[in-house]
Amino acid sequence: MSDLRFSFGLVRAVLLANLLLPAGALAEDRLLFAVDVIRHGDRTPLSELPAAPHRWEQGLGQLTGRGMRQEYELGARMRTVYVDRYHLLPSSYTAGTLYARSTDIDRTLMSAECFLAGLYPPGTGPRVADSDQPGLPDALQPIPIHTVERNEDVLNPKIAPEEIEALKARTLFSSPEWKRESAGVEPKFAAWSKATGVTLTSLEQLIGLSDTLLIYGLYHIPPPQGLSDEDVRTIITAGRWAFAESFQPAEIGRLEGRGLLQDVADRLRQASAGKSRLKYVLFSAHDSTLLAAMSALGAPLTAAPPYASRLNFALFDDGHGGLRVEINYNDQPVTVPACGAAPCSLARFVESAAK
Numbered sequence: 618m619s620d621l622r623f624s625f626g627l628v629r630a631v632l633l634a635n636l637l638l639p640a641g642a643l644a645e646d647r648l649l650f651a652v653d654v655i656r657h658g659d660r661t662p663l664s665e666l667p668a669a670p671h672r673w674e675q676g677l678g679q680l681t682g683r684g685m686r687q688e689y690e691l692g693a694r695m696r697t698v699y700v701d702r703y704h705l706l707p708s709s710y711t712a713g714t715l716y717a718r719s720t721d722i723d724r725t726l727m728s729a730e731c732f733l734a735g736l737y738p739p740g741t742g743p744r745v746a747d748s749d750q751p752g753l754p755d756a757l758q759p760i761p762i763h764t765v766e767r768n769e770d771v772l773n774p775k776i777a778p779e780e781i782e783a784l785k786a787r788t789l790f791s792s793p794e795w796k797r798e799s800a801g802v803e804p805k806f807a808a809w810s811k812a813t814g815v816t817l818t819s820l821e822q823l824i825g826l827s828d829t830l831l832i833y834g835l836y837h838i839p840p841p842q843g844l845s846d847e848d849v850r851t852i853i854t855a856g857r858w859a860f861a862e863s864f865q866p867a868e869i870g871r872l873e874g875r876g877l878l879q880d881v882a883d884r885l886r887q888a889s890a891g892k893s894r895l896k897y898v899l900f901s902a903h904d905s906t907l908l909a910a911m912s913a914l915g916a917p918l919t920a921a922p923p924y925a926s927r928l929n930f931a932l933f934d935d936g937h938g939g940l941r942v943e944i945n946y947n948d949q950p951v952t953v954p955a956c957g958a959a960p961c962s963l964a965r966f967v968e969s970a971a972k
Contacts, residue, residue, distance in 0.1 A: 646933045646934065646936065647703075647933065647936065648705050648933055649891075649896075649932045649934050649940075650884070650888035650889075650896055650931070650932040651896070651898075651931045651932070652885070652898045652899075652900070652929070653695065653897075653898070653899050653928070653929050654772075654877070654900040654902060654906060654907060654910060654927070654930075655728065655729075655732060655899070655900070655901055655928075656902065656903060656906070656907055656922050656924060656925060656926040656927075657680060657688070657724045657725045657727075657728040657925075658684025658686075658687040658724075658728050658731065658925045659681045659684035659925075660678060660679060660680055660724050660832075661676065661677055661678060661681060661832065662678070663677060663825065663828065663829070664829060665677065666814060666815065666830075666841055667814025668812060668813050668841045668842075668843075669839075669840065669841035669842070671833070671838050678722075678724060680723065680724040680728060680731075684727075684731075684925070686731075687924055688729075688731035688735070688925055689731045690735060690925075691732055691925050691927065692731065692732035692733060692734060692736040693735035693736070693738065694735070695732075696735065696737070696738070699736070700736075705897060706736075706896055708741070709742075709743075710737045713894040714894055714897065715895070715896070715899070716897070716898045716899070717729050717733060717761065717762045717763065717901070718772070718901070719764055719772075719901035719902070720772050720773045720901070720902050721764040721770075725901045725902055725903065726762060728925075729762045729899060729901035730762065732899065733758075734757075734758075737758040738758075739756060739758075741756065741758050742755075742758035742759075743756075743758075744756070771877040771879075771880050772877060772903075772906050773903065773906065774873055774876055776873065780872075784866075784868055784869055785863070785869070787868075788866035788868050789863060789865075789866055795859075795862065798820055798858065798859065799819070802820060802851065803820075805848070805851070808843070808848075809826075809844070809848065809852065811843065812841045812842065812843030812844045812848075813844065814841075820855065820859050821859060821863075823855050824859050824860045824863075825856075827852050827854075827855065827857055827860075828856065830849050830852055830853055831857075834849070857920065860904075860908075861908065861917075861919055861920050861921050864905075864911070864912040864918070865917045867912065867917075869912065870909055870911070870912025870913040871912075873905070873909035873912075873913075874906075874908075874909030874910040874912055874913030877909070877910050878910060878913050878914065878970040879970050881930050882967045884898055885930065885942060885963060886963065886967050889932065889963055904921050904926070907922045907926055907946075908921065908922065911946065911951070914951060914953050915955060916951050916953065922947075923947075926947055927945075927946070928944075928945075929944065930944055931943045931944075939962070940963040941960045941962050942961040942962075942963055942966040943960055944961070953966070953969065955968075955969035956969065
C-alpha cells in the first residue's frame with residue numbers, strides 16, 4: 618500500500634508540474650531563451666470623429682491608465698514564469714540578461730516601461746553602495762528600452778505605399794470574401810459619412826472609423842447623431858474584420874512580418890550556442906505587428922489582437938540534445954505549417970523563417 622501511495626504521489630506531482638508549463642513543454646525541459654512580442658495596452662483613438670469630437674486629456678493615440686495596468690499585470694505574470702518557474706532571469710535585474718526594444722511611439726514605449734515594472738517591480742531595484750537607502754524611491758528598477766531608425770525597424774517596417782497597395786489589389790481586394798463584405802456595407806457609406814464627418818468610399822476606410830467607435834463605446838461616449846446602435850455595431854464588426862483580413866494573404870504576411878521572424882530566429886540560434894548572457898528579449902509593438910508575424914508564420918489570425926496581447930517564442934532543451942521552439946499566442950499554442958503538427962525544431966524554425 619505504501620508503494621501505491623508513493624507511486625500515486627509521484628504521478629500527481631509530475632502532472633501538477635506539467636500543468637504549469639507551456640503546451641508541449643515537459644517538466645524536465647530547460648528554457649534557454651525567450652522572446653515576447655507584445656501589443657501596447659489600452660489607448661485613446663488614433664483619429665477623431667469630425668462630426669462628434671471628444672477631448673481626450675492624454676491626446677490621441679496615447680496609452681491610458683487602463684492600458685498601463687494591463688501591461689504591468691502582464692509583466693508581473695511573466696515574472697512568475699521567467700523568474701520563479703524557469704529561473705531564466707535573475708530575481709533582480711542584471712544588465713546583459715534582458716534586452717527591451719520598442720517602436721518609437723509613445724504608447725509602445727510606455728507599454729514597455731509598464732511591462733518591465735511588472736517584471737521587476739518596486740523593491741527589486743539596487744541600493745546605494747554602503748547604505749540601506751535605495752537608489753530610487755521604493756527601490757524602483759529602471760531598465761533601458763531601445764529604439765531603432767524606422768527603416769531598420771522590423772516591428773513596424775517601412776514599406777513603400779505603392780508596393781503594399783499593389784499587393785493588396787492583387788491578393789486582397791479581388792478576393793470573393795472582400796468583395797462580398799464590401800457589397801454589404803457600401804450602400805451605407807453616404808449616410809455614415811454624413812453622420813461621422815469621415816469620408817467613406819471603401820471597406821478599408823472602415824478600419825480607422827471602427828477603431829474610434831469601439832473606443833468611444835469602451836469609454837461610454839455617445840456616438841455621433843445619425844448613427845444608430847445597429848450602425849455602430851455594423852461598422853465595428855466590418856472594420857475589425859477588414860483589418861484582420863488584410864493580413865490573411867501569405868504574401869502580405871511575408872512582406873510585413875518576415876523581418877521580425879528572421880530577427881527572432883537569429884536570436885534563438887545565437888542563444889543555442891550558449892555564448893551570451895542574454896536570456897530574454899521584449900519587443901513592444903502594435904496589433905499590426907502581431908498580425909503580420911502570425912501571417913508570416915502561416916497561422917494568420919481571424920481577429921485583431923486585443924490590447925496587451927503576447928506572441929511568445931521559447932527555446933527549450935529537452936535534456937537529450939534536442940532543441941525546439943515553442944510558439945504561443947496569448948497562451949495558446951501556434952501550429953506552424955512548415956513544422957507540421959509537432960513543435961518546431963530549432964533548425965526547422967530557422968529554416969522556415971528564412972523563406
